Amino acid sequence: MTTVSAPETLALHTSYLTLDAHHRIVRDALLDAHLMHRLIMSGWREDIFPGEEESRASLRILYALTAGTDHRVRVVAQANTPPNWHLDTGVLVGDVDQRTRQAPLAGTISFQLTAAPHKSVPSTGRTESGARPRGKKIPLPQAEQEDWGRKALTRAGLDVLDLNVRPGTGIGSALKSLPANQRPTPTAVFAHTTIVYTGTARITDPGAHRSALTGGIGPAKAYGCGLLLTRTA
Secondary structure, three states: OOOOOOOOEEEEEEEEEEEEOOOHHHHHHHHOHHHHHHHHHHHHHHHOOOOOOOHHHHHOOEEEEEEOOOOEEEEEEEEOOOOOOOOOOOOEOOOOEEEEEEEEOOOEEEEEEEEOOEEEEOOOOOOOOOOOOOOEEEEOOHHHHHHHHHHHHHHOOEEEEEEEEEEOOOEEEOOOOOOHHHOOOOOOOEEEOOEEEEEEEEEOOHHHHHHHHHHOOOOOHHHOOOOEEEEEO
C-alpha cells in the first residue's frame, strides 16, 4: 500500500498591486480605512451575494499596505478565490500581478506580519445605577509588543527563531463612509496603531500555521492587518 504524504505548501490566490497615491480614490482611501476596505473588496464584488454579511471573512480576504516615498502604495491581497479587478482608470500604476503563491507548511521560513495588537482597559467609574460602564481597547505599550508578537506567532504554529519589531503606519477613519444611522456618534472615529513583525521561524504545527495563513492574525483584518506573509528561509 502506497502512503501519500501531505503537501508541504499551501496554494494562496495572491494579487500584487501598486496604487497611485495622487489619485483621488486612493488618496481618500488612505485617509479613511473604510474606503480602502471597499476598494480592496471590489476585487471580489462578483463573489459577494447581496445582503451577505461577513463577506471578507467568508472569502478569507486579507491584505497589507506599504506606502512608499514615491507616492505609490504597494498592496498584497489574498483570498481563497481569484479576484477580478475592475479599478477606475489611473488608480493602478502598471498592471496587477496575480499569481498562486505557494506558502511553505514545513521547514524554516522568513515572515512578515502587520498587526494591530491592543488590550482592554476596564472602566474605573460606575453609572448612577451602579453598573460599571464598558471598558475600552487601547494600543499595546511598546514594552508589551514583542511578547504579543511571539505569542501570536506561536499560536500560528511557529517556533520563532528571530524577531524584529517596528512601528507601522496608523490606520483610521472618521466613519464618513458609513451612513449616519450606523455611526456610533456623529463625530465617531476609530484608529489602530499597527506594528510590523519580521523575522525567521520554524514551522512546528502545520495545521495551526495553515489556519493562520488563511484566517489572519489579530484584530483589524478588514483594514490591512493580520496577513502573514512567508517564504522559505
